[in-house]
Amino acid sequence: MRNVAHRGYSAVAPENTLPAFAAAVRAGATLVEFDVRTTADDVPVVIHDRTLDRTTTGSGHVWDASYAEVAAVDAGSWFSPAYAGVRVPTLAATLELLREAGPELLLEIKPPATLPQVKTVVEMVNAYGLAARTIVQSFDPAILRLVREAGPELRRGLLRLRFEADTVPLADELEVVCLNPSTADVLGDPATVATLTDRGIGVMPWTANDMSEWPELTKAGIAGLITDRVAELTGWFGAQDQLRIHPVRSSGGGPG
Incomplete structure (x- = not known):
């Protein structure tokens, strides 16, 4: 069962930053998820939103800004004054950090993305020797x-906002190893989850932050949980392992 750190350990550090990725590794993540966009001068950077507005002190679309402009903004103070001065990381810096750390990578390419931009991302993953440890995913089949x-x-992995009629055929056509829907879809449509897993396609729902849902989600046959609560999930997995090794037994016939 994969413990997938959603944008790093984003419950304790600003999402999609090097501190969040380092914290995810320390907290026991087995897969670190992050988002890649490309600047106006073709530098891949790690940021979720289309614009700089929510998670940095900048504004405007990422693809309209030069790398120098993106590198100049603060990407940490919105989360906490303790992270003031943290920057939007380049893909190169992220790969460098995670290459040594050990977990696998779940790299989401955000649209819009051209073939040359995708080639740059692929070449960088290969250059850092991380091809075998990386799944590249997107919401966009193109x-x-x-x-x-x-x-x-x-x-490759396919993200879905919801299960639709074309979900399974599309997963087959794209030859994906995982299909990652919302937690609501996994809980509400176990038949589709079963169909995908029977095909050898892992299902890892997002964003699994409600601990009360974890038992039901794991019973559905998923391959992992994408969560902001990395350390809590590490502890919960450990507790489940202990229960399997040392099950709680009945006291039998009562006192005497």
Whole structure:
């Protein structure tokens, strides 16, 4: 069962930053998820939103800004004064950190993305020797087709806002190793989850922050949980392992 750190350990550090990725590793993440966009001068950077507004002191679309402009903004103080001065990391800096740390990578390419931009991302993953440890995912099937063209050796994952009629055929066509829907879809449509897992396609729902849902989600046959609560999930997995090794037994016939 994968413990997937959503944008790093984003409950304790600003999302999609090097401190969040380092914290995820320390907290026991087995897969670190992050988002990649490309600046106006073709530098891949790690940020979720289309704009700089929510998570930095900048504004405007990421793809309209130069890397120098993105590098100049503060990406930490919105989360806490303790993280003032933290920057939007480049993909290169993120790969450098995680190469040594050990977990696998769940790299989401955000649209819009051209074939040359996708090729740059793929080439960087290969240059850092991380192809075998990386799954490249996207909500956009067109981007996954570009990934297959640029780097057929890389595993691919499809994100879904909801299960739809074309979900399983699309997963087959794109030859993905995982399909990652919302937690509501996993809980509400176990038949589709079963169909995907029977095909060898792992299901890792997002964003699994409600601990009360974890038992039901794991019973559905999922491959992992994408969560902001990395350390809590590490502890919960450990507790489940202990219960399997040392099950709670009945006291039998009572006193005497």
